[in-house]
Amino acid sequence: MRADAVRNRERIVTNAVRLFAERGPDVQMCEIAAAAGLGVGTLYRHFPDRQALALEIGVSALRAMTEFAGAAREREDSAWGELHAIVRHCATLPLALAKSLSELVPEEAGLAELERSVDDLLADLVERAQKEGTLRKDVPPREVVRLVSVVVCRPGARADDYLTVVMLDGLRAD
């Protein structure tokens, strides 16, 4: 693949991510292309259709999540710490985006499956936090994951805002 083709593809993805995040899933293809400083045709050369673009973005965001979670596990020395790190990181972007895009890709594409695997991973983390006694035990892990998702995926979420803090306080054991 030629160097400039690679650069173009990256520009498309970067700008698509930004626009999808800023303005929701209805952004027009030609606007994404324009934001990347390219013609629509070039966009379509890289992604056969709108779904493919959404899929690519969703998948890479979720993969990034998985990787980040793995790294956090190495770095942090408590499940609660991992959770904090992840929440802080998510608020920077990717999970919210992936959710907002999932309405654009069909079931078969497997994005939902990937989402589920990220949820599994988080549920597992929550369970560990419950076991280590830092997270309240009266809420099923899945539900904690949903709560975290909701709070973290709201548009404009930031790691240190009151909402996140209150949520974490609500989750802490005791």
Add this chain to the structure above:
Amino acid sequence: MRADAVRNRERIVTNAVRLFAERGPDVQMCEIAAAAGLGVGTLYRHFPDRQALALEIGVSALRAMTEFAGAAREREDSAWGELHAIVRHCATLPLALAKSLSELVPEEAGLAELERSVDDLLADLVERAQKEGTLRKDVPPREVVRLVSVVVCRPGARADDYLTVVMLDGLRAD
């Protein structure tokens, strides 16, 4: 107004509410009409355009909120109790919807203003709860309102689900 016209108007509103809630703000007009068992023309006779429909629904949802809040103040004997009642009620519907529709109506329509007045009302309630010592004081009232909105407006929210409970626990003083 003829009896059946009234019934039809109600059917339109009911179905529009349901569809907007279930599938977001992009539902097609003719689908709403079909869901109500009517032709598009009928829908347009009752609501001159898509905005008008969204506005009607948004406004009536917010008005219902205001009324409910007033009634709750009579009925409950603590601000915390009022908040519980409202959260429980919201989860049944209206606030979430109004927010999701606000992107469909132009600024001048005044929906945003109405939203703000509901937020004021809630912020006031939160402040009272803080004064009576039932709600933690380290979060500004406005932020509490945002949190409540986010949790309550997520699609599929229910009064008694874990998310709501955790959020309320996170808000309780101490």
Add this chain to the structure above:
Amino acid sequence: MRADAVRNRERIVTNAVRLFAERGPDVQMCEIAAAAGLGVGTLYRHFPDRQALALEIGVSALRAMTEFAGAAREREDSAWGELHAIVRHCATLPLALAKSLSELVPEEAGLAELERSVDDLLADLVERAQKEGTLRKDVPPREVVRLVSVVVCRPGARADDYLTVVMLDGLRAD
């Protein structure tokens, strides 16, 4: 036919004539009905569809023309005088109207035929005027009729305006 039904029919025709004349052939049915102080349903009871209404108006306007021409022949003592009278009368309304409506009715309805018979009548009149020496002879009668139609059918035509006068001067022999 009941007395009020007759009155309604008349009101419809009167108002339709006025609206077609004032605003061209695109007026909406329900506007005509409203102008007549009636519901659309009533309009459709009297005229099965838009064409039927147009036809009725066109036909009666042309018949009125024919009658007027006949009366003028009795009354006036020169073909030139008849022509003057007719031009003056036309400018009050009917011919223009009939022409503007003819695009609304299908060929088979026979409006065109009626129009042709009125044109014949006028052509005959012109020929007589040429024979009596009051109207220039170098223009074929049919062409004179077309000229008169154009001038008289322009919206806002009046019997005594400059256009009519110039035309008549242009037609006078010598």
Add this chain to the structure above:
Amino acid sequence: MRADAVRNRERIVTNAVRLFAERGPDVQMCEIAAAAGLGVGTLYRHFPDRQALALEIGVSALRAMTEFAGAAREREDSAWGELHAIVRHCATLPLALAKSLSELVPEEAGLAELERSVDDLLADLVERAQKEGTLRKDVPPREVVRLVSVVVCRPGARADDYLTVVMLDGLRAD
């Protein structure tokens, strides 16, 4: 601009002119597109909406008129000659069209203003003809302009037909 895009734009304009002239201002957009051998989308790429198309056509027709009038002034050696030339030219097309389109564009677009400026130009020409003694003086210039417009704008007008001749004879001094 690409060569074929230019060609397409021209094809659209040409066909729109023809269709508006032949069938009045109600022609459908997709018919214009089809007549040009193009899809609707292409039409809309060149002209954002129906008004824009009408405006373009109207404006360019009127500009052509102005230019032609200027050229005629150079070429002809009497105001009467200029009038003849213009009438002959108009009958080929543009003025009629512009008038019929003016109902499609909103007041602000300025088409009416342009029309007025063309009328001014003609009125001036008429006045000069009156001064040089070739055109009857008992009709105000504005009225002459109206007459010329009516006669020349009738659908199917031709420079050498009897109507035009009679009109000019009616206008000649004495």
Add this chain to the structure above:
DNA sequence: CATGAATGAGCGTTCATTCAT
């Protein structure tokens, strides 16, 4: 019989996608 609410085909317009340049 009068009414005006309901209907739905049809037009103007948008935008994802294709393809000539």
Add this chain to the structure above:
DNA sequence: TATGAATGAACGCTCATTCAT
């Protein structure tokens, strides 16, 4: 290969016509 012009299916909305009240 990159471009952006061309395409046409699909959506919002209108209005002639029908039919329940």
